[in-house]
Each structure stands twice: as structure tokens, then as C-alpha cells.
Amino acid sequence: MTTDDFVYDEATGEWISAADAAAAPTVPPGEAIEVRDSVGNLLADGDAVSLIKDLKVKGAGQTLKRGTVIRSIRLTGDSQEIDCRYEGIKGLVLRAEFVRKL
Secondary structure (H helix, E strand, O other): OOOOOEEEEOOOOEEEEHHHHHHOOOOOHHHHOOEEOOOOOEEOOOOOEEEOOOEEEOOOOEEEOOOOEEOOOEEOOOOOEEEEEEOOEEEEEEEHHHEEEO
């Protein structure tokens, strides 16, 4: 790259010089967020959690009961949302305040 090159920075939505882009930190801002469960335990991708209360699932016509175990969660980059799978429910996103790490 030459000093006249510019690259688009998706985080800020602006065009910045190549030198500024090379000097920018390589860790996306979404990965630095800590996600904690209802009692303050730090959650990570792949953890198993259990529900602390009954939750009605919108669009699925189901209620997940208290104590239901959800395995292999994925963090979304939001400090309060967890992406997970449960049989019969696609695209399930839970709030961290309703789960407890196992």
C-alpha cells in the first residue's frame, strides 16, 4: 500500500488512511465485552447454562421451564444476550439475567 491509500473502517463507518488502519487494534470491540449470568459468573462460548425461571418463547408456542439446561451457548457481542439452540426452537436468544452457569 502507498501512503495515499484509504480503507473503509466498518467500526466507525469512515474512510481512514492505510497507516491509521494498520495502527488500529486488531481485536473487534464486540469481543472485549464481558457477559455475566444472573449471579455474576463470567460466561464464555461453549458453556452450559440452566434457566432460573420459566420463559415463554415468542413464536414457538412453547414455555421453557425453570431448570432447563441449555448446552453450547454462543456469545453475541451484546453484554446481555446469549445465542443458543434448543430442540424444536431455531434462533433462540436468551437474556443473561435469566440463566445461571453450570
